[in-house]
Amino acid sequence: MGVTPPFPAILPVVRGRPLLGSAPEMVTTRLRPFLTRNYQKYGPVYGISAVGMRFVVLAGPEANLFVTKEGHKVLRSEEAWRQNDIEMGARRSMISLDGELHRKYRRVESRAYSRSYFGENLRAALEVTAEDLTPVHAGDTFRVPYWSKRVITEQLARMTVGGTARPYLEDMLTFVQTTLMVTTTKQLPKVMLLQPKVRRAKARIFKMVDDLIAQHRANPAEAAGRAPNLIDDVLAAEKTDPELWQHEDIRIAALGSFIAGMDTAANSLSFLLYRMHKHKEYLPKLRAEADALFAAGPPSAEALGRSPLLHTFVMETLRVHPIAPAMSRTLTTEVEFAGHRLPARTNVIVGTTVSHGLDQFYPNPDQFDPARFGPERAEHRKPGAYAPFGLGAHTCAGSGMAEGLIMLNAAAILHTLELELDPSYQFKEIARPTPSPADDLALRVVGVRHPVSSLFEA
């Protein structure tokens, strides 16, 4: 981050703790309630400081509408993500770019993250789910966060880069989580990147991706008679614009689905599994939907999206447990927002999910209630009310893939297993760096409802 201009004179400023400022509240598990409390106290714009850094928060529906309309003209992503590129050995990546270059990268990379691409590769994703459900038996303990990470990471590997992440799961988690916690959320000191296990993980992951890139070069999709994936798309772009795509940039692009999608989608799936079994009155209906989905073999992506209760459950889970509660940006120019003039170079935090906790949109917002998203109430439809996938130019490029994977895995679990949450379990969240249920979240396998093979049988 660059030098932060002083706060404008009349801006309300949150009083933080001595030296630390509001840093302890900026951990991702505490950020949304903190930004929401201060939105309710000060309105849509206020200042906060954290260990000597100043940020201006733009929050609530006002901020969401402002970013949607004006964000591409006045907000820059580079400062927030540059350190991550450097640590990943790249010159640039989709998320750290702005303007025309960002649009170019996004055009190339987003096809392999899209809903339709997910639909074309659904069977490959379901094969991974099946592999990881097969060893589960009645009486076992189903470790929710571990199972979700293992399955989603492998699904992303097979679908987006045509490889396997099985031998690299621990390396992938160690490298990506530590790097993001140092460079992006800044909750760990830089020295953590020097730990031997992080350096070893980085070397192994880079080798895995470099080998995949080499294999794709040697066997282009068309010649090999297979459908192109993310690496093929990037290599095709390199051919037309070699200066834009040097090896390091291709490598970070190939790692993109893991950096952006592994923890985000897995943690959301874990929250969903927790919610489905905590609010167990919904389970009979959820199981009936899942059984109908698999009645004639694997469902289509469209059928998954049309499952009314499962879909609203996912939406409500993303409202209550958004894994990216806010976005970090820099103002490229002076702007006027909610009656305040903010100078160029101001570090802003856009509290995109503050609206998720406001009574004006979601009556009784702390209550988990999937019916909010049903056609009668559609509480999320009001402008600026719902943004679990961010807003503006950098809105999640993988939202279609994420929703598809989360719903597919949840439906397959509902169809095959009867799981139960211990009623005495005390739910805890951790920030690594995105919010996740704590590692001890587990469900008891009461029984097997249908064999895993039934996921594929017509």
Ligand code: HEM
């Ligand atoms: C429920 C799961 C997910 C959530 C809630 C989520 C949320 C987000 C958010 C909020 C952003 C914007 C970050 C910012 O502006 O600073 C983002 C960006 C992005 N996400 Fe996701 N994400 C999820 C899963 C995924 C998956 C599975 C993929 C890919 C396989 C993915 C790929 C991306 C990419 C490539 C970007 C950068 C887009 C750009 O810079 O233009 N995400 N995501």
